Amino acid sequence: MPIRQALIRVFLEKPETEEVLSLCRNLVAVQSRPEIIQIRSFLSESEFLPRLVQFNYHISSIPKSVTIKNEHGQNDLHLLGDKMQLGQIYRLDGVEDSRSLRDAIIVLGALYEQARHFGLTELIYFIAYKLQVAWNSYLGLSQCKALLEVATIAFSGDYNGVNPDYVQRWFIPFLAETYELFTHDCHDKLLELLRANPKLQDAILGLRTKLHLSQPQLFADTRALLKSRGIDQL
Secondary structure, three states: OOHHHHHHHHHOOOOOHHHHHHHHHHHHHHOOOOHHHHHHHHHHHOOOOOOEEEOOOOHHHOOOOEEEEOOOOOEEEEOOOOOOOOOOOEEEOOOOOHHHHHHHHHHHHHHHHHHHHHOOHHHHHHHHHHHHHHHHOOOOOOHHHHHHHHHHHHOOOOOOOOOOOHHHHHHHHHHHHOHHHHHHHHHHHHHHHHHHOHHHHHHHHHHHHHHHHHOHHHHHOHHHHHHHOOOOOO
16 A cells, blocks of 8 residues: 555544554554564565575485375375475574574564564465475474464464465465474463464364374374484484
């Protein structure tokens, strides 16, 4: 909406006044936050921190695929939780250990919160993309708690499943497929998220039930799921 037109609506107290004022308040508020740098970078360069870089880790330092049955009953290799089917081409620049990985995810969560305020749908898509990279490219489960913090932002308020943004659409099948891993690492935090969002809980548990029916041997073997993340013991 052109600035002049927006101002006219405010001064004349048109029905859209509160929407325009809310946008203005958000614009003022974000000026003092670090996310403004990422938003400007995305709008000018179509990229933002943490940046994607080509993967150059040794093959032993990344999560392993598990064997699943495809729709034809044949065995396929699948990276558990890779709902965007990105594989392991990229990693996040500057992430060298579990702490910096968690920090990067939290940064993406803060940016996502601002992107929602301004309806930056393309930016929201690329935030989901980088969250997927954060999961695909690093061993262990140190990402789990940080990802649930982002999910808490995504499903805050009265989530009803209508017109979900891309991060919300990604989280539901992702959490359904990785449910056992999140239960192992942060059971209470996962339950807190689901109990606060009944529709989210129904969606995730419904998909999880289908996964257990289609892949009973895989999802019954928590050890195999943990081993794919480089964890050898329960």
